[in-house]
Amino acid sequence: TKTKTKTKTKTTTTTLPTSPPTTGRSWYPSSCSSSTSPPPTFASVLSTALQPPPTPAWTSLGVIKPSKTTDHRLLIQNYTAPSLASALRDREDTLQHAAHLLSKNDLPALTLLLRPHTPSYITLRRTRKLELNLSSGFSPPTLEMLRKYLSRMPRQVSKAHLRRASVILPLCDVDGVPSVLFTRRSAAVRSHPGEVCFPGGMVEQGEDGSIVATCLREMREETGLGCSNVLGILRCNWGEVEDITGVAVTPVVGYVGEVGRGRGSAMDLNGDEVAEAFTVPLQAVLAGENWIRQTGPQPDVFVGGRHVVWGLTAFLLGRFVEDVMARYKVSFGEEGGEGEGR
Numbered sequence: 001t002k003t004k005t006k007t008k009t010k011t012t013t014t015t016l017p018t019s020p021p022t023t024g025r026s027w028y029p030s031s032c033s034s035s036t037s038p039p040p041t042f043a044s045v046l047s048t049a050l051q052p053p054p055t056p057a058w059t060s061l062g063v064i065k066p067s068k069t070t071d072h073r074l075l076i077q078n079y080t081a082p083s084l085a086s087a088l089r090d091r092e093d094t095l096q097h098a099a100h101l102l103s104k105n106d107l108p109a110l111t112l113l114l115r116p117h118t119p120s121y122i123t124l125r126r127t128r129k130l131e132l133n134l135s136s137g138f139s140p141p142t143l144e145m146l147r148k149y150l151s152r153m154p155r156q157v158s159k160a161h162l163r164r165a166s167v168i169l170p171l172c173d174v175d176g177v178p179s180v181l182f183t184r185r186s187a188a189v190r191s192h193p194g195e196v197c198f199p200g201g202m203v204e205q206g207e208d209g210s211i212v213a214t215c216l217r218e219m220r221e222e223t224g225l226g227c228s229n230v231l232g233i234l235r236c237n238w239g240e241v242e243d244i245t246g247v248a249v250t251p252v253v254g255y256v257g258e259v260g261r262g263r264g265s266a267m268d269l270n271g272d273e274v275a276e277a278f279t280v281p282l283q284a285v286l287a288g289e290n291w292i293r294q295t296g297p298q299p300d301v302f303v304g305g306r307h308v309v310w311g312l313t314a315f316l317l318g319r320f321v322e323d324v325m326a327r328y329k330v331s332f333g334e335e336g337g338e339g340e341g342r
Helices: 042-049 068-078 082-102 106-117 119-127 140-152 210-223 238-246 281-287 311-323
Strands: 130-133 163-174 177-185 200-202 229-233 246-257 276-280 328-333
Touching: 068 281, 082 106, 106 119, 106 328, 130 140, 140 229, 140 246, 163 210, 163 276, 163 311, 177 281, 200 311, 210 229, 210 246, 210 276, 281 311, 281 328
Parallel strands: 130 328, 163 246
Antiparallel strands: 163 177, 163 200, 177 276, 229 246
């Protein structure tokens, strides 16, 4: 008689955990563990998952300044809508061209197109200063450099003004030394007697054909000097100027030539309006130690000449130094050294 033996097969069921154990052991399968380091715990995996995304490898340098808030303010205050629209169109053309080159996998051409926008190029462009050689005084090339930059300065007109005036910031040479010409008002005038100023005055409706004609007429009446080399308008915020004087004053920059021994005798001062005329070397104007910094809305004070310069005249002189001359590395020759603004 044959006896059949039944063998029962024991089935084992493994249940995976649905939540991590309370202990610090790994709940990952042993096959995922490294033989040289302990397996990660649930807490470490969760901590890694909750980490913020990594910081981008680049930081925007902005259009003018890295700060977005500062950039927006400078763009709104210093540029007109047409110039911003033109710049936006140029930037959009560049981006579309870059996308086209990328779609064609033309990396050499894409690199060449975007190279001016790399941080090194942007930093170099913002810090580079053009050479302005004034070792022999102002010359046609240096005057042309100033003229070109003045023509590119953005308008900063925020509103219309009823009371308009114009002054000229007269650049000159004194025996070959580049200088700035000032006048001191007569004690007999009603407004600001005895103060240092630039030649200029109120616009005469029906007599002055332009704002430039106003300051040229006033300079001729006050000093007897003419100016055939007008370099441009020093763009500044009329609102700031009006806060100082109550009048919207447009500053014009011009070169009146040599006012040394030969030309100086040609000045015919109007004694009723002008007590004296004097010059200050441009190198002294650019020297920071000749300026007293003011806190608050008051303009800085210039103390590097024969008389103290303050108020509107100091404000306009400071704008010329900071907005125009600071762009250049100015050379005054071996004895004069160099100046780069205050």
